[in-house]
Amino acid sequence: MADNRVVVYKGPGEVAVESIDYPKLELPQDVVSGLGIKRAAPHAVILKLVTSNICGSDQHMVRGRTTAPVGQTLGHEITGEIVEIGDDVLFHEVGDICSVPFNIACGRCRMCNEGKTGICLNVNPARAGAAYGYVDMGGWLGGQAEYVMVPFADFNLLKFPDRDQALEKILDLTMLSDIFPTGYHGAYTAGVTTGSTVYVAGAGPVGLAAAYSAQLLGASTVIVGDMNADRLKQAASFGCETADLSSGDALADIIDDILGEPVVDAAVDAVGFEARGHGRDAAEQPATVLNDIMDVARAGASLGIPGLYVTGDPGAVDDAAKQGQIGVRLGLGWAKSHTFVTGQCPVKQYNRQLMNLILADKAHIAEAVNAKTISLDEAPAGYAAFDQGAATKYVIDPHGMVS
The missing domain is CATH 3.40.50.720 (NAD(P)-binding Rossmann-like Domain)
Structure with a gap:
């Protein structure tokens, strides 16, 4: 049953919003078969997207400048509200609003233990390092969507301490998933x-x-x-x-x-x-x-x-x-x-400190990058404008949660 929508690459210069199944607490089949690990992911959560941003890295795929296949889901800049939680998630709750590093990391391998979360060894059978909605990055579904699954949640999620404050500063906080760090x-x-x-x-x-x-x-x-x-x-x-x-x-x-x-x-x-x-x-x-x-x-x-x-x-x-x-x-x-x-920025090395600057009103990154909110249905138009050189950071607001 299709209970989710996501932005999908349809060929050079073209994206569309398509319906897909609601996410499950399961790892992608590519990761499971390639690394020989269990598919069930009780360490994961399902997020309702608050914001998801269009990135220049996405544009490389949409221009046809990577080996991304038609049908590749898009989006690795994710901020969301927890709506479902796995049995092994200990330190997060339904209702938490969190930033998600674009690097997917297990928190258990040598690279993660050394703080090099951009090159985690347990999330992509093709090479070190993984990301949501990106070619050759493990087959993880993209986050320019209504809902997305985030694995190893206790390690990956950065919870905002106050919900009301987070929503007030969400255009700054959404930049913590990638471009600010x-x-x-x-x-x-x-x-x-x-x-x-x-x-x-x-x-x-x-x-x-x-x-x-x-x-x-x-x-x-x-x-x-x-x-x-x-x-x-x-x-x-x-x-x-x-x-x-x-x-x-x-x-x-x-x-x-x-x-x-x-x-x-x-x-x-x-x-x-x-x-x-x-x-x-x-x-x-x-x-x-x-x-x-x-x-x-x-x-x-x-x-x-x-x-x-x-x-x-x-x-x-x-x-x-x-x-x-x-x-x-x-x-x-x-x-x-x-x-x-x-290489990939190891987002977790910086995101908490940068969050503190934002919450203390010492950093106004959304103003610096000229953030503009659009709906999920407006994502194709946002991609087209960005590709034409718009001096704008497009922030997708799938559920109308950004004031």
């Missing part, structure tokens, strides 16, 4: 600290979150680079300097004009594998941003790379890039003794 991770692993000068490549939601996080970490100047005027305007709205890469001017020269020197203390790649060269009509050049940040980061700097890179891109510009091989000037980074930090 991911942006913070990018800035933090780039070594941003008091007085740092910072370059953030990309003014999409993750780039804006990284720029905002750099300010929280004490940066003196944050420069955001992009070719989208509206997104650059959004970055400027909370105090960032901007680099308009559509001008064709050298990035180092733009930074020199702002700082009086052509280098920064820390740099963040919030773009990923669909990067384009500089100039208004520049073609796709997937290594552009990585080479840029090596070029403008001073010797000895760290480079935070939360932007997504994939092992399979059927729409890539050449055969090498189709396998994730791109022309990175690694010798430059080696010569400058740069530190590279890549």
Whole structure:
């Protein structure tokens, strides 16, 4: 019986909202058969979605730039209310409103015990690490839905301490599932600290979150680079300097004009594998941003790379890039003794502290990323607008719970 609805990938450029069965307290068959574990999941809960956001990572799939099959359910940014609870869930109750890290983690393996929840060993037979509603990430159903199952709930869920306060600040709190921790991770692993000068490549939601996080970490100047005027305007709205890469001017020269020197203390790649060269009509050049940040980061700097890179891109510009091989000037980074930090953000390392900042009215991330609420039925339109470069973070509100 279909008692749930979810956003589904229908082919390049197309998504739809379809009816599916109400979730059960069971693990996906791919995980069960691939890892040889029990299907019953008494450690899980069912959430009624309060909010679920459209992410740039989702857009890579919808553009046909991954190996995602038609029918792939979408959505990994999940905030919800517990409506059903497994017998082995000890520390959560029906009615709790919780943030869900986009990384699915068992809480029991070596990686989880080391705090590396983005590469859990027990949730995806294909590789380390899993996520909701994403290709090659274990077969977990997506959370751009009315209801979703969350496994290992005691470990994965971050409960908001006060329901009324949570609903009042829900547009900020919904960012805890992914982009706020991911942006913070990018800035933090780039070594941003008091007085740092910072370059953030990309003014999409993750780039804006990284720029905002750099300010929280004490940066003196944050420069955001992009070719989208509206997104650059959004970055400027909370105090960032901007680099308009559509001008064709050298990035180092733009930074020199702002700082009086052509280098920064820390740099963040919030773009990923669909990067384009500089100039208004520049073609796709997937290594552009990585080479840029090596070029403008001073010797000895760290480079935070939360932007997504994939092992399979059927729409890539050449055969090498189709396998994730791109022309990175690694010798430059080696010569400058740069530190590279890549991979999924381990959300649980940051989400509680960032929640506390939001609840204490010290962080207003929804304003920084220009959050806008839409209904579940409006999700296809939200995807289309986001793909056209809207300077907006679309927040799906399936049950009309956002005031």
